[in-house]
Ligand SMILES: [Fe+2]
């Protein structure tokens with residue numbers, strides 16, 4: 001099915017340029033061009049759009065104001081800014097309403113790639129209510145104590161950016177947000193990101209401070225909805241899974257970039273869980289209780305209750321936020337690696353294994369019921385089935401180190 005894309009820019013020659021640049025996509029996309037925010041909203045009232053790509057500085061209604069309206073009226077539409085301006089105030093404002101930020105000048109390849117990826121993601125979440133909900137999520141909620149640690153550090157007279165980075169790198173929700181900001185070139189840093197710590201350092205104190213204190217890009221978990229112990233557990237498991245995936249990647253001799261991606265994907269793999277917990281606290285508590293009492297597969301229970309699981313929700317959100325494909329794929333299929341065609345060892349397979357091993361090694365394995373099994377067929381396909389005993393040893397070592405802090 002053709003996807004519908006709306007481009008908005010007050011300069012008609014820019015729109016003409018986009019038309020020329022993207023001519024090759026006309027069989028896949030139905031492209032509409034609007035010369036103002038008002039015209040864009042009028043068009044959107046008549047026709048549904050999958051993606052809207054807007055300029056930032058426009059007379060009457062600027063890009064941020066337009067996207068705020070789009071967010072309210074058409075929550076499921078993917079919102080992308082394409083701008084050549086570097087007005088920090090406006091960029092800071094756009095952080096809350098734009099999913100991605102592409103800086104001008106851009107080439108046809110980058111633009112096609114980003115829009116195509118956004119379109120492909122839309123097919124991942126087949127539940128419209130969840131699609132709207134996740135599309136409108138500005139941040140995944142995190143533990144109030146950890147959030148406060150970041151705020152306290154930033155409020156100091158001389159905050160240490162390294163310390164801020166280290167706190168964030170152990171918190172999947174905040175890590176995901178900073179990775180969105182750097183990967184999406186909101187602040188012009190398009191390059192391979194090694195880790196959340198590096199992402200925070202690249203953003204720098206001058207950007208991180210207003211983002212956290214004024215724009216409030218991170219959000220606190222409401223402990224009335226779900227006990228913070230549940231979130232603490234997920235975070236603890238996520239940090240360990242990330243460290244284990246990284247260690248396995250190193251042991252298998254994967255290159256630096258894949259090793260980094262495996263580590264970040266491990267950290268982020270269960271990001272969809274707090275989204276479900278926060279939005280459906282009663283349903284989710286019920287699922288957790290059943291899971292703890294009688295075991296089974298949390299992944300399948302979520303599918304039964306919501307039509308999708310935390311894996312697809314996490315992948316959708318991270319894809320929407322412009323994180324690298326390797327990470328999005330690993331998060332989306334960490335419970336079902338067989339659904340992904342792969343010919344080599346990828347971050348996905350490492351996260352799948354790291355998730356299962358860390359869960360099996362965790363102290364509360366009995367309380368949490370069954371351990372998700374490792375897909376033996378996938379390992380056999382790559383001739384890696386004999387690696388498991390060695391990987392288990394590595395997992396134990398990493399987890400011991402993590403527990404010792
Ligand atoms: Fe999971």
Ligand SMILES: [Fe+2]
Pocket residue numbers: 237241269270355
């Ligand atoms: Fe997990």
